[in-house]
Amino acid sequence: MKSYSTRAIALFGAAVLAASAAACSAGSGTSSGSSPGGDQSLTVGLVAEPASLDFTTTDGAAIPQALLGNVYNGLVKQDEAGKIVPDLAKSWTVSPDRKTYTFELVDNAKFTNGAAFTAADAVFSINRVKTAWTTSLKSAMDVVSSAKAVSPTQLQVTLSTPSNGWLFRMTTRVGAMFSQTGIDKLATDPVGTGPYKFGSWKRGDSIVLQRNDAYWGTKPFFNQVTLKYFKDPTALNNALLTGTINLISTVQAPEALTQFTSNSKYQVIEGTTNGEVVLSFNNSRPVFKNLAVRQAIRQAIDHKALLDTCFAGRGKLIGSMVPPTDPWYEDLTGVAPYDKAKATAALKAVAGTTLRLRLPTLPYATSCGQVVKSQLEQVGLKVTIDQLEFPAAWLTTVFKNADYDMSIIAHVEPRDLGAVFNAKYYTRYDDPTLVGLLAAADSGDEAAQTDNMKKAARRISEQAAADWLFLLPNLMVADKNLTGLPTNAITESFDLTRLARS
Amino acid sequence: MILRLAERAAVLVISLAVASVLVFGFMAVLPGDPARVALGVNASDEAVAALRQQFGLDRPLTTQYFDWLGGLLHGDFGTSYVSKVAIGPQVADRFQVTLWLVVVGMVVALVLAAPAGTVMAARHRRLSGLALSALSQLGVAIPAFLAGILLIMVFAVKLGWLPANGWTPPASDPGMFLKQLILPALSLGLVQGAVLTRYVRSAVLDVLREDYLRTARAKGLRPFPALWRHGLRNAAVPVVTVLGLQLATLLIGAVVVERVFVIPGLGSLLLDGVSNRDLLLVQDVVMVLVVAVLVVNFLVDLLYVALDPRLRVAR
Numbered sequence: 001m002k003s004y005s006t007r008a009i010a011l012f013g014a015a016v017l018a019a020s021a022a023a024c025s026a027g028s029g030t031s032s033g034s035s036p037g038g039d040q041s042l043t044v045g046l047v048a049e050p051a052s053l054d055f056t057t058t059d060g061a062a063i064p065q066a067l068l069g070n071v072y073n074g075l076v077k078q079d080e081a082g083k084i085v086p087d088l089a090k091s092w093t094v095s096p097d098r099k100t101y102t103f104e105l106v107d108n109a110k111f112t113n114g115a116a117f118t119a120a121d122a123v124f125s126i127n128r129v130k131t132a133w134t135t136s137l138k139s140a141m142d143v144v145s146s147a148k149a150v151s152p153t154q155l156q157v158t159l160s161t162p163s164n165g166w167l168f169r170m171t172t173r174v175g176a177m178f179s180q181t182g183i184d185k186l187a188t189d190p191v192g193t194g195p196y197k198f199g200s201w202k203r204g205d206s207i208v209l210q211r212n213d214a215y216w217g218t219k220p221f222f223n224q225v226t227l228k229y230f231k232d233p234t235a236l237n238n239a240l241l242t243g244t245i246n247l248i249s250t251v252q253a254p255e256a257l258t259q260f261t262s263n264s265k266y267q268v269i270e271g272t273t274n275g276e277v278v279l280s281f282n283n284s285r286p287v288f289k290n291l292a293v294r295q296a297i298r299q300a301i302d303h304k305a306l307l308d309t310c311f312a313g314r315g316k317l318i319g320s321m322v323p324p325t326d327p328w329y330e331d332l333t334g335v336a337p338y339d340k341a342k343a344t345a346a347l348k349a350v351a352g353t354t355l356r357l358r359l360p361t362l363p364y365a366t367s368c369g370q371v372v373k374s375q376l377e378q379v380g381l382k383v384t385i386d387q388l389e390f391p392a393a394w395l396t397t398v399f400k401n402a403d404y405d406m407s408i409i410a411h412v413e414p415r416d417l418g419a420v421f422n423a424k425y426y427t428r429y430d431d432p433t434l435v436g437l438l439a440a441a442d443s444g445d446e447a448a449q450t451d452n453m454k455k456a457a458r459r460i461s462e463q464a465a466a467d468w469l470f471l472l473p474n475l476m477v478a479d480k481n482l483t484g485l486p487t488n489a490i491t492e493s494f495d496l497t498r499l500a501r502s
Numbered sequence: 503m504i505l506r507l508a509e510r511a512a513v514l515v516i517s518l519a520v521a522s523v524l525v526f527g528f529m530a531v532l533p534g535d536p537a538r539v540a541l542g543v544n545a546s547d548e549a550v551a552a553l554r555q556q557f558g559l560d561r562p563l564t565t566q567y568f569d570w571l572g573g574l575l576h577g578d579f580g581t582s583y584v585s586k587v588a589i590g591p592q593v594a595d596r597f598q599v600t601l602w603l604v605v606v607g608m609v610v611a612l613v614l615a616a617p618a619g620t621v622m623a624a625r626h627r628r629l630s631g632l633a634l635s636a637l638s639q640l641g642v643a644i645p646a647f648l649a650g651i652l653l654i655m656v657f658a659v660k661l662g663w664l665p666a667n668g669w670t671p672p673a674s675d676p677g678m679f680l681k682q683l684i685l686p687a688l689s690l691g692l693v694q695g696a697v698l699t700r701y702v703r704s705a706v707l708d709v710l711r712e713d714y715l716r717t718a719r720a721k722g723l724r725p726f727p728a729l730w731r732h733g734l735r736n737a738a739v740p741v742v743t744v745l746g747l748q749l750a751t752l753l754i755g756a757v758v759v760e761r762v763f764v765i766p767g768l769g770s771l772l773l774d775g776v777s778n779r780d781l782l783l784v785q786d787v788v789m790v791l792v793v794a795v796l797v798v799n800f801l802v803d804l805l806y807v808a809l810d811p812r813l814r815v816a817r
Binding site: 058 | 546762766771773
């Protein structure tokens with residue numbers, strides 16, 4: 001649990017749209033033929049260009065999106081169903097006290113600088129998170145008390161307390177494996193064991209990855225992949241329409257999809273992400289200390305109508321902080337069904353109260369905010385909307401100082417329920433019952449984790465700790481003949497290895 | 503003449519100094535701590551303080567200002583807060599791209615405006631002149647980005663003749679370079695050309711009313727040859743002045759057009775810098791743009807003197 005509260009939270013900002021684009025290996029997409037396609041190449045259109053290639057010192061979603069799983073491998077990764085599966089670790093065991101993890105590593109992996117990957121590199125990489133990383137994500141490794149190489153292919157990691165969260169974090173960038181002799185130029189020349197090696201970077205334009213012919217696993221189909229960056233959604237769409245790119249990783253404006261759905265040259269993929277669009281309540285404000293008020297606000301919002309209006313009906317209603325790809329997902333939209341009459345009656349005592357809805361200047365927040373305002377005013381509340389420039393003004397006012405009544409932002413980090421709903425976070429949600437459930441989930445075995453996380457998700461929904469407007473969809477558009485596209489985008493990496501051309 | 507030159511040079515230097523203080527000052531009061539943005543929202547205060555020290559952001563503002571200015575004068579643009587890469591080479595790279603765009607855009611504008619404006623003036627009471635006038639009015643009303651989007655829709659998406667975006671350096675593939683340059687340069691040039699046309703028209707109209715042109719006509723020259731031989735040089739003086747002023751607009755237009763056409767020029771570098779809170783980078787790029795505009799205006803002043811001998815007389 002400790003790691004949850006101190007970790008950086010990915011917020012769905014201008015650049016964070018890219019995080020949801022982080023399509024993963026997950027998804028029931030078409031199978032990848034996986035026989036390498038000779039010298040075929042692919043160009044992918046993405047939204048946010050990295051500022052540097054070093055995610056150990058630079059934050060943001062763009063770097064792991066490009067490099068994790070493609071240039072870097074971890075010990076473990078997430079599969080299509082959201083399960084933790086082997087990567088550089090063939091297998092692992094957990095001690096009965098759930099504190100010691102023993103990993104058996106593959107013996108044929110090599111870094112692109114020629115060095116062989118061994119347990120010593122794994123120890124080096126894990127320890128380096130604590131010493132050399134400067135981003136706040138490094139706290140994921142706080143729970144590790146020691147890492148040691150038992151043999152070149154056996155690694156032992158001991159935790160100070162049992163934590164399911166730790167192994168999960170090892171599937172993210174924090175778990176990336178670095179070469180002891182390949183960390184001099186991480187910002188410009190990354191060295192990993194992945195199926196692709198870094199080729200070149202035209203700043204302001206594109207990054208080119210080349211197939212790593214010495215890769216230890218199944219070689220990818222495409223010989224060369226160009227990641228091309230677009231600030232402007234229209235330019236991104238035009239690039240696909242004119243054949244400059246083969247794939248749009250995230251459709252920014254769902255309204256713009258029709259030009260592709262009506263054209264047989266393209267396929268549209270729609271799945272889920274980890275991005276919950278939250279109507280957050282400042283639970284430390286007197287009006288929000290009243291459970292009946294919070295619940296009534298949830299019931300006053302017609303979520304279906306809202307989704308249709310402000311996100312073209314794309315996306316999924318979830319009713320709590322868990323996306324469908326997590327093992328403990330349950331449809332909780334029934335906890336607070338839309339009931340205008342009931343909400344009006346419940347809010348009678350506080351009718352006329354003015355609530356300050358402080359919105360970041362992000363398109364979805366602005367448009368959904370208008371719908372929320374009008375629906376809440378229909379049940380007797382007064383809502384004033386303030387637009388705060390994102391990121392600087394919103395982060396200072398709402399996120400750091402909690403100077404707000406309600407806000408709207410998408411939280412795109414995976415498994416972020418505990419991170420978002422705690423007393424120190426901008427939601428100011430102080431609930432010992434929830435803390436207990438989350439602690440039990442983190443330290444228990446798999447069954448206990450699932451069971452307790454289900455209870456935690458139900459708890460915050462029943463307690464109306466916030467309202468969950470909808471889950472952002474994973475929307476991709478690609479050339480018709482492209483296969484292996486993931487349906488759901490739930491990891492930090494955009495996995496290029498399964499893509500192929502039929 | 504020397505006096506005039508010295509006067510203009512002094513104005514240039516003072517403007518540059520004032521501009522540098524303003525640019526630095528605005529960046530200093532902008533919200534959003536670059537160190538915190540680089541480290542992420544929940545970074546510890548100690549980590550942020552350490553990075554601030556590393557960037558030198560903890561020093562007094564005057565020290566930071568003079569260090570920055572001193573660096574610029576030596577060609578040292580500093581190191582980006584976000585990418586930790588030297589800014590100078592990046593700016594130089596991107597500047598070349600924007601220069602191509604602005605220069606070719608300007609040429610397109612001139613090639614359109616000079617004949618169109620002259621015809622509009624010479625035939626200002628005829629249908630052809632009025633039609634051109636209406637057309638240029640339309641051009642003035644359309645912003646460069648809209649022109650860009652329209653051009654893309656027609657020539658890239660519908661007809662498929664030209665690429666919708668991208669940039670290739672002329673040295674690596676001249677053919678592709680030209681193909682990718684045409685639409686952005688057109689969208690800049692069409693709009694600028696429309697604006698310029700109106701200045702050319704009024705300048706030529708003024709010249710047409712001058713006595714020397716009437717004399718030339720009286721000698722038997724037809725209207726266009728008379729204009730060509732005696733009038734255009736005089737008409738060029740006000741047009742050149744406007745051209746200098748227009749350069750600032752053209753640079754701003756280029757920033758927007760670079761975004762529409764996904765061109766890695768100074769404009770997109772500036773936008774990236776702003777969204778990453780890479781304040782030093784923003785400061786440098788803005789300063790480069792300011793220097794470019796001021797220097798061009800200075801050069802226009804010189805050209806002005808060259809074109810109009812009357813201005814060479816010392817006052």
